[in-house]
Amino acid sequence: MLSRVYCASTIGVDARLIEVEVNRTGGMPKYFLVGLPDRAVSESSDRIEAALENSNASFPGGRITVNLAPADLPKEGSAFDLPIAVTLLHVSGQIKTEGLSDTLVLGELALDGKLRAVKGVLPMAVQAREKGIGHMIVPAANGPEAAVVDGVQVYAFDHLKQVMGWLRNRDSHDPLDVDVEAMFRRNDDHEILDFSDVRGQENVKRALEVGAAGGHNIIMVGPPGSGKTMMARRLPAILPPLTLDEALETTKIHSVAGLLPSGEALVTARPFRSPHHTVSDVALVGGGSIPMPGEISMAHNGVLFLDELPEFKRSALEVMRQPLEDGSVSISRARMSVSYPSRIMLVASMNPSPTGDWYDPGDPAGASPSQMQRYLSKISGPLLDRIDLHIEVQKVSYDELSSKSRGESSAQIRSRVVQAREVQNQRFIGIEGVYCNAQMNTKMARKICKLDDAGAQMLKKAITSLGLSARAYDRILKVSRTIADLERSESIQSNHIAEAIQYRSLDREGWLG
Incomplete structure (x- = not known):
């Protein structure tokens, strides 16, 4: 039988x-x-x-x-x-x-x-x-x-x-019925870290808002105690809520990895993954004899936070370049090839020097040029090219720390981010795999991010003086488009270009000083 x-x-x-x-x-x-x-x-x-x-x-x-x-x-x-x-x-x-x-x-x-x-x-x-x-x-x-x-x-x-x-x-036996809308409502009710807890750092908050609005990758450079990690951990609170399709995509990855929390049927909050700097290449991007997703895929539709970026192995950082560009990780083995999505917002932080403070070649107690070279050699130019926003984070003053006034809440910032994303959703209707400005390819960026004469001249001067790569040029266009979206401007103005150029500080000669 x-x-x-x-x-x-x-x-x-x-x-x-x-x-x-x-x-x-x-x-x-x-x-x-x-x-x-x-x-x-x-x-x-x-x-x-x-x-x-x-x-x-x-x-x-x-x-x-x-x-x-x-x-x-x-x-x-x-x-x-x-x-x-x-x-x-x-x-x-x-x-x-x-x-x-x-x-x-x-x-x-x-x-x-x-x-x-x-x-x-x-x-x-x-x-x-x-x-x-x-x-x-x-x-x-x-x-x-x-x-x-x-x-x-x-x-x-x-x-x-x-x-x-x-x-x-x-x-x-009756079939099981679940209330998906209730799952999303329970997520909204959870207490989350709020940007109103952050004192000062208004310029950094603005840059994080721009990054969240366009899905742009970010690196923060500043001394210990300046609030880099604190602000990075609050970033998911200002990101737009997951759509049902995004939630299903994200849950698939967690389900396959066996990391779906007990009692949870759906991942309804954007993931925030923060691997330690000792993470291996395979653990970061995925792989193994039986291919499994890595941290970059577990953060799909969310944030991957790499604290103390130069402490990561250079090989681990370099294998992220292709997933950051393509939005997916391809793993080939003798018997099969698998692909895991990795459409993430990369947020990295680092100290400006091995000693923690801004580099001063005249300070005998500071880092030597050779120490600085070793410290920074783990971060390659091609990797920095894939990071849209470079943010310098200064120490918070006593007056700011002791102030009783609270800054904007995450909800206030998030409302502007959501409005900007709605503009982008309308812009990319019918284009598969593109949901925000950061995901535009070169052809789309050149078509959508058109500049007026003043903006074009400003960008030309910046490209010439800073010696920026073609990829950095495209990044500036995308960021300026996001800034315009936040201001509900149909066209990109020269002030939008100026702010976007400001976020390329690591491309400037002498940025460590």
Whole structure:
């Protein structure tokens, strides 16, 4: 007798349907599992046998062949336990049910028959909907995550016994329903770090507002204690809220990595990732023998904060150049190639010198020229070219620190950022993959960011005197377009160009002084 049921396996942040086929014939008891299973899948038979025995069922006798199709695709993880168990029950006549062809089944089995959560359920649910599969059986812990996807009825269970009961009687259990809008409202209710806590630094706040409005990469240079980290951690509070599509994209990555917080069905707040400077190249951009997303992908649609940038290994920083430019990370292995999205806002901070203060070649207690060279050599010109805003952060004065007046709140700044993003959303309607000014390619930037004569002359003078690269030229155009959007100006004026040029301080000769 032959039985089939659908499962799924993740490849990158997408999923692919897997047919679990079980054939049972007479003869000596033997069990064969084929279809390129990994170690976790190969060990499933022992878990399934114990789970069946502890669920008032039995492991069928005879010659059993389990095929995971397509046979040339590697199968990884423990999500195949439950679909294999269901097909074994079906071929042995312990359950009699129709409609398995319209059901996607996944879950890991404990020895006592309980269902354990698995990774990547959200992309699997999306794939089920695209393939027209109307029902999903998942562990209870994965239920809300799968139910976020419209068009698929999700049934979440705690134990194999419950699954068997539902297969015998489809009316015994109601599909799971979740309120996506309530998930977003709960995020809005959370207490977040606020910019009103920051004393002084009005010029830095303005630059961060420009960066948030256009999705631009930022580097802050200033001595310790000037508030660089404090302001960076408050940046997500002024970014626009995630749309549902962005939330689904972000949740897919966290789901595949197995890092979706317990009890959370959807990532509704923009991610903020801050890896330590000892992070490896693979941990930062992704990879490994079994490819997994790195920090740059975990921060997709959010902020990746690199504190003390020169302390990171130069090799780790250099591998970020392509993902920053393309918005995705491609990882190739002998058996597969996967791609993870990495559309992030990079925020970096650094001290102006190894000693922490601004570089003074005449100060005997300061850093020597050779020390400065070693300190800065880890940050390459091409990497700086990919950072739109260079911000000098000065120490906060006593008067500013002791002042009782509070600055603008994050909500006030965020309202202006959201208005600027709405202008950009209208501008980029129909252009796939472009949601803000920072994501424009060179051709789009030259077409959209047209300058008047005064602005063109000002930019020409800056490019000539500073010796800026073509990439830096495009960055200035994009930033000036964002500044104009914040002021609701249809055209880019000379004052917008002047402010954008001001944010290229690391391109100026003698910026350390």
